[in-house]
Amino acid sequence: MRLELGRIRVRDVVWSRRTFLENGILHVNRDELVDRAGAKDTRIASIDAEIARPGEHVRIIPIKDAIEPRVKVEGRGGMFPGLISGVQTVGQGRTHVLEGCSVLTVGQIVGFQEGMIDMSGPGAAFSTFSRLLNVCLIIEAREGLSRHEHEEAVRMAGLRAAVYLGEAGRRISPDELVSYEPGRSSGAHDGRGDLPRIAYLYMLLSQGLLHDTFLYGRDMKTVLPTLICATEVMDGAIVSGNCVSACDKNTTYHHQNNPIIAELFKRDGKDLTFAGTVVTNANVTLKDKERSADYAVKLLEMLNVDGVIISKEGFGNPDADAMMLCARLEEEGIATTLVTDEFAGADGQSQSLADTTPRADALVSVGNANEIVMLPRPEIVIGNERIIERMAGGQPGSLSEHGIRAELQVILGATNELGFERLSAREE
Amino acid sequence: MAKEIERAGIPAVHVCTIVPISKTVGANRIVPAIAIPHPLGDPTRTPDKEKALRRKLVEKALEALQTGIDGQTVFGD
Numbered sequence: 001m002r003l004e005l006g007r008i009r010v011r012d013v014v015w016s017r018r019t020f021l022e023n024g025i026l027h028v029n030r031d032e033l034v035d036r037a038g039a040k041d042t043r044i045a046s047i048d049a050e051i052a053r054p055g056e057h058v059r060i061i062p063i064k065d066a067i068e069p070r071v072k073v074e075g076r077g078g079m080f081p082g083l084i085s086g087v088q089t090v091g092q093g094r095t096h097v098l099e100g101c102s103v104l105t106v107g108q109i110v111g112f113q114e115g116m117i118d119m120s121g122p123g124a125a126f127s128t129f130s131r132l133l134n135v136c137l138i139i140e141a142r143e144g145l146s147r148h149e150h151e152e153a154v155r156m157a158g159l160r161a162a163v164y165l166g167e168a169g170r171r172i173s174p175d176e177l178v179s180y181e182p183g184r185s186s187g188a189h190d191g192r193g194d195l196p197r198i199a200y201l202y203m204l205l206s207q208g209l210l211h212d213t214f215l216y217g218r219d220m221k222t223v224l225p226t227l228i229c230a231t232e233v234m235d236g237a238i239v240s241g242n243c244v245s246a247c248d249k250n251t252t253y254h255h256q257n258n259p260i261i262a263e264l265f266k267r268d269g270k271d272l273t274f275a276g277t278v279v280t281n282a283n284v285t286l287k288d289k290e291r292s293a294d295y296a297v298k299l300l301e302m303l304n305v306d307g308v309i310i311s312k313e314g315f316g317n318p319d320a321d322a323m324m325l326c327a328r329l330e331e332e333g334i335a336t337t338l339v340t341d342e343f344a345g346a347d348g349q350s351q352s353l354a355d356t357t358p359r360a361d362a363l364v365s366v367g368n369a370n371e372i373v374m375l376p377r378p379e380i381v382i383g384n385e386r387i388i389e390r391m392a393g394g395q396p397g398s399l400s401e402h403g404i405r406a407e408l409q410v411i412l413g414a415t416n417e418l419g420f421e422r423l424s425a426r427e428e
Numbered sequence: 429m430a431k432e433i434e435r436a437g438i439p440a441v442h443v444c445t446i447v448p449i450s451k452t453v454g455a456n457r458i459v460p461a462i463a464i465p466h467p468l469g470d471p472t473r474t475p476d477k478e479k480a481l482r483r484k485l486v487e488k489a490l491e492a493l494q495t496g497i498d499g500q501t502v503f504g505d
């Protein structure tokens with residue numbers, strides 16, 4: 001399962017008569033992009049497209065998903081298997097990445113559970129997406145559509161747009177070519193080398209109520225924890241269908257660029273052996289949580305690991321899943337480190353997590369989502385700013401002549417629990 | 429909430445789906461509920477069966493309220 005990622009650095013995105021990539025400039029035929037994204041889906045009433053660049057005085061709100069344009073150049077399968085392409089296993093061959101840009105799906109689905117991005121000003125410091133060239137699709141659904149249908153229509157439009165733009169990179173010679181091959185280091189072959197065997201346990205939100213994640217198109221709440229080759233994730237095997245608090249959900253872009261996977265690959269064979277990746281879910285009944293925790297722990301034991309890095313997604317009840325996983329792994333003598341954000345109140349004084357266990361003794365905090373941020377008015381708003389008053393982290397009065405005053409929670413990816421951003425906390 | 433009610437001298441039962449969270453938070457009497465989106469019901473059942481389920485949960489909670497306890501107790505099936 002060797003995958004080469006060819007990174008093509010995109011320096012600008014411009015509207016053009018046809019769609020192509022040249023000298024780092026992505027030229028996009030706007031009408032064709034809109035047509036391809038919509039794909040005559042009768043659930044969609046209209047799609048508009050805008051470009052938002054880093055440094056511009058632009059606010060984008062409300063955003064559901066972010067997707068990185070990629071294209072499968074060699075090897076089995078296609079991008080976003082199970083949703084866009086067939087269900088063939090991906091993760092090998094060669095994939096080209098249009099680095100530096102993303103597709104954002106904009107428009108209200110449930111309002112209180114979407115997020116925002118500022119392209120400049122203080123808010124821009126909190127989100128990777130503020131540093132990207134964002135192709136925004138403003139999608140209006142047909143009236144009377146159920147929220148689940150609406151979410152699916154928007155999700156698919158975003159994926160199709162990313163695939164359409166990714167195609168422009170098919171024949172471009174990448175600026176950088178990096179090869180990823182799980183099990184490359186000797187420790188993985190002889191069962192137990194000198195280096196510690198470290199696995200990655202990848203928690204995916206799967207709660208129904210539009211808090212869903214898809215693995216090869218399969219709803220994760222119907223899946224028992226399973227093994228995945230880390231390179232599959234880079235080809236879009238995991239897709240976000242999440243309308244949930246913006247700060248700590250994993251968008252599809254986050255999955256495509258999982259920094260924990262990148263770091264484990266980088267250190268594989270040097271100071272650790274990257275022993276494998278297990279994806280698990282966070283469901284809504286206690287029985288499901290216990291079943292998944294036990295099953296995931298069993299898979300990790302079968303991988304014969306010394307330690308596990310766990311990333312959480314979301315907050316509240318998934319804290320219980322995370323604690324079960326930490327406790328059960330530690331009971332088996334497997335060391336754990338959990339990456340989590342905190343909901344510790346505006347002053348940081350409240351209990352950060354809904355559930356705790358003394359066994360979870362190594363945590364990396366990626367910030368307090370309740371922290372209050374002041375975001376001055378931008379010149380241009382893509383979408384609808386008034387939604388902030390109903391968004392998780394906002395409240396009536398959040399929007400004033402001065403701008404937005406809300407919890408960090410409203411910013412897309414601000415406390416992402418894959419460790420995407422720079423916020424952290426230390427114990428005192 | 430359960431703790432504050434008990435602090436005022438009134439016994440309380442926490443009917444709660446994710447029992448470990450209830451334990452962490454410190455509720456004394458815990459009755460496990462159905463699921464996070466529908467703690468006190470189950471829309472996949474027929475109305476009759478759901479009503480029976482709901483009655484069982486409420487009766488369990490009332491029973492828990494009248495039961496003397498020494499410490500944190502989960503009133504499971």
